[in-house]
Amino acid sequence: MLRLAVIVLLLANAGYYAWSQGLLKSWGLAPEEQAEPQRMDQQIRPETLQILRVNPGKTSPSSTGTSPSSSAAPGSSSGTATASNDAASSSSPPPTATESAECLQAGVFDERQAEALRTAAAPLPQGSWVIDPTPVPGRWMVYMGRFEDQEALDRKRSELRARKVDHDRAGGTLELGLSLGRFASKDAAERELANLATKGVRTARVLQERPDTAGFTLRLPAVTDALRPQLEVLRTAMAGKSLRNCG
Structure with missing residues (x-):
């Protein structure tokens, strides 16, 4: 039974192949031809058609060349951008360096000396100085x-x-x-x-x-170059003591 089925399939495939290739056309068995002979009649002077070889070393000027206007456009755009950047740079003010400041102190002073310092430091900018209590142990x-x-x-x-x-x-x-x-x-x-x-x-x-005594320390938390010359008013009241870095 299986052998018969195989034989039938082989015969069917052989018949389809013969039909599709037009081998059975003489028997009136063939697929419909997909031909349009009328298009051949519409050709105009087909004998003048020539096949030319393209040289790969040559390219069309239109494909590789750039027009002066197109090549100049990026340059002019770049020049405009550069000019704009230069104008912005020249118009913006140069950055100023942050003014440095340091903490200075002097002491220890007794009550009388501290009072003299308060009087001498009064003309200085508000918040530029402070007198801290510094008890002196016995x-x-x-x-x-x-x-x-x-x-x-x-x-x-x-x-x-x-x-x-x-x-x-x-x-x-x-x-x-x-x-x-x-x-x-x-x-x-x-x-x-x-x-x-x-x-x-x-x-x-x-x-x-x-004995244990009350003492005081003069502290200048942020001495800048602008403030430094003004500290001369403290010299006499400091009783010979000098300013040093805050420790």
Whole structure:
């Protein structure tokens, strides 16, 4: 059965091929021809038709060449844009550099000096200066003295040098006397006094050289080149102190 089906398909394909190729035309079996002979009759002098070879090295001027007007147009447009940019650049003002400023300060000043500074700084621009409270902590000293005269002081110095104990003049109202060390707290001074006792120092004592006092610092947060010459008004009131960078 399968063999018969294959034979039928082969015969059908062979018949279709013969029909489509016009092999059965003599039997009246052929597809309809798609021909239009009337178009051949409409040709005008077909014998004058010639086939020319194109030279690839030559191109049409119209395809490759650009007209002067078209080539000049981009240039003129570019020139116009450049001129516009130059005009914009010349009309815009040059940028100004940001003025630099630095923070300066001086001190510490006591109450009287701070009041003099406030008076001297009054003509300066508002907000260009400030006086900050800066408390000054007290100071303690391991002290020997007061000695009767310079001779007694010199004898004590010789004795301390022999014991290899550092010392210097007490200064101020504590003359004639010797300082065996200055400290920020009473406890630190008393510890040093106990240490000196192990070296044979017996007559020294701890006293407060300077009590806690109110102090003030002059601060100029933004000193510019324009402000700097105006600071001369502060020179006298600064009591010999100089301005330094804020730390």
